[in-house]
Amino acid sequence: MDPVLEQVVRCIHGSGTKAAVYVTGGASQGVSWLMCVPGASATVLEVVVPYSRGSLVQLLGQEPEQYCSADTALSLAKAAYQRAAALTAFGTPVVGLAATCALASEPPKRGQHRAYVAAHSGSGSRLLAVVLAKGARSRWQEEQLVGQALLQVLAQACGLDPTKLPPLPLIGAQAAAPAGPDTDADGADAAAAAAAAAAAAAGNLQLDSNDSTSIQQQQQHMRDEVQSECLPAPDPLKQLLAGHVRCVEYSGGRVFVDAPRCGAGMPRVYLPGSFNPLHAGHKAMLAAAVEMAGLGAEGCFELTVQNADKGQLALEDVQARVAQFVAAGLPLLVTRATLLVDKACLLPGATFVLGWDTAVRIVMPKYYGGSETGMALVFRDIQHAGCSFLVAGRVNDKGDGQFKGLQDIQLPGEVAGLFAGIPEDKFRSDISSTALRAAGQGLQGGSSSAGSSVSSMG
Template identity: 35%
Template sequence: MTESLIRSVVEAIHSTPTQAVLYFSGGASQALGWLASVPGASNTLLEVIVPYSRMSLIQLLGKAPVQFTSKETAEDMALAAYNRALKLSKPGSPVVGVGFTGSLVTTHPKLGDHRFHLSTRTSNRLWSSSVTLSKGLRSREQEERVSSQVLLKAIADACNVSNSTFFASDLTEHEISTEREQCFDEDQELEQLINGKICFRIYPFSNGKIHQCFTGTQTSSGERKVILSGSFNPLHDGHLKLLEVAMSLCSDGYPCFELSAVNADKPPLTVAQIKDRVKQFEKAGQTVIISNQPYFYKKAELFPGSAFVIGADTAARLINPKYYGGSYENMIETLLRCKITGSTFLVGGRNMDGVFKVLDDFNIPDELKDMFISIPTDKFRMDISSTEIRKSRGL
């Protein structure tokens, strides 16, 4: 395979909107050089990690693999990379997680086969391949090159590069890869989210572009998210207005709503319930993230650096030791972890037990005060609530 063909495939990968996280160990190192040496790499590469030691791979996966060089381990690496790509990518961007693990030529003769396994995970597809190389045919550098070729083609396929079918590796006719593909529909992906296999799913109904937001003013689709979390049962004008005002207070950010499929005190939402609530955002033309994290300290880890838009009632719960096992110290420690992620809370006034309250009505601990920002009442005051709307509808 010529260098010019490799370069053309890499250029095609970089021209797609797909962003990638790569985890690979034991081979295919030349693929990173190819991807990084062609202009446009920052369009594609979000993160590359090489967990070469056993302990590094165990920590990356959060478990000890049954076998370090196996199809299952490559798939686990791809899934971990996919979840990481979701966290690092711009809202609405297609992402791919790539996992590779190999056992190639080394300084001493190997009793077993020279082989490698690779996998790619996108929102609707898990693909994996296993290749056994002809032992003694190649040097380590040559095995690195051929495994890198196969990995590069897999990335091109995951990015839907149209000419990737013409990209042939230097494998011999006896070195045929064993492939497996599993495709997911929306329901299956949401089930995976509810079960904790994937961390969130974005419905980018605002198309993830610089767009006219609410009042017609242009807003940057930057990496920082301005997130209004809730159950949205139903979504109403108060939610839309609150996020609009929050965006006017943020110099840069991507506005989105966030619905957790998992509730701390209730059973998780069903797939049907999630899809029904998502339809509201499609109709409103607003981006919504479906996550599986009901707690704000976990949301802060999932969406670091974000500004969370909350009501005064939520702010009161956030600083109440009751929700931290009755411990004031646990409350401070938990919220300081949120602070470390760069998260802030934009607090709007809310009617609480018949009294309208704002941020200044609460005693925010000194070490947390700079995390909480008040939304002025002259910019936002709306006493409507989803609970009242459901009552009025007899629900």
């Protein structure tokens, strides 16, 4: 392996960024380079090669208009990014890396030899498009160039200085040293001349057999075309409020857009609420729930911007609530999941933490059109999503003033298995958001709730 490329890979492995990689049609050499330098486990979460049509369609969820295109590469990178988020803990820097290629093949392609390499993260996307000089390289040489492009895009996504990365061994005016790992000091032009001669021998180039300089003449007209583009992400909360993304996560000083972390494979606990204001009771409740969830569990707060009764929160309100968590260094997932079943669909396998008063209401048929069957169907969908609930006790301030827990709720038999209680000795907090707001300690201009009513939970 070329020492310069090896150093690039070592820097990638030392960056702290983890990646899921999806490649199709080529770029396998880039993946190999990533894996053969010690420390790959610090970077690579998963490598998927959706080579067949069916595999690619299944991964993307739809058939692309064109299999080798910029749009398909960007879609693959976004899918890889979402997968990377699902496989890592809150706050872990992740990137989705993808390549879709149409390279030299047998029988020879009629169209261009090209590759599109993309990386996607919460801050936006990077795209590198390469149209290769057709007939100038063997398949192996094309794989090497595209592999270097893959490393280049990943390195930039990991924060490496692009001016310190080796340039691609391009043919034509842009050709530059250092050459590819298996070319000599004359670089890609020498490789192109040899490849052109081989192509001519195979009948791929129409040369005048009487002209001894025809190979060199045709080679002079060969050149690669490269375009790179950086696509910054638009304001994530505006995108969420407009319905263009499903969720925005703030954790570890980073923003993760449209990459929900489900509970499958890694126990995750979410505490839904309005957080006007965020207080010590919220923090203690989530901590107790995470402890009950067992070894390896992690927790996150969840705020929905959409309320079935009160409509959508204003951008300024959402920003004020988010700011509390960012300042405290606490993870927050902002969603459009109005109903409890919506949350379960967005976050399959997750455990949701509820206060006693909310748990009482979500098992009342009157909130399901008065239908016990309707309620049972909702909880069936939640169960199928693999979700469950932890119920924290609280003082019944609208009744007898006694501390109430799960044991005080009449649960229908068909849903009882989805609920577990947090013992009073594990958690009790008599702090009330309502009381704090009444005392003037709420967020300025903030409405009371987007996440505490039954409408937003059931």
